[in-house]
Amino acid sequence: MDTYSLMREIADSWGLLAMVTFFLIVILMLFRPGANKMHKDASQIPFHNDEQPLADRESKEQPLEK
Numbered sequence: 001m002d003t004y005s006l007m008r009e010i011a012d013s014w015g016l017l018a019m020v021t022f023f024l025i026v027i028l029m030l031f032r033p034g035a036n037k038m039h040k041d042a043s044q045i046p047f048h049n050d051e052q053p054l055a056d057r058e059s060k061e062q063p064l065e066k
Contacts (some may be wrong), residue, residue: 029035
């Protein structure tokens with residue numbers, strides 16, 4: 001058996017298994033119960049440099065008059 005055929009067989013079987021395992025580990029890490037705080041913190045990164053919190057700005061804005 002030449003090297004190409006051997007590498008192709010390994011990639012077809014073990015490579016697929018490795019990619020599926022990696023995918024499942026990533027999904028489990030994203031949806032674990034303790035990750036909620038981390039995701040909320042990451043979602044607020046664009047607003048870290050704001051002077052006022054968004055809730056304060058919305059309450060001070062005046063509605064548009066027609």
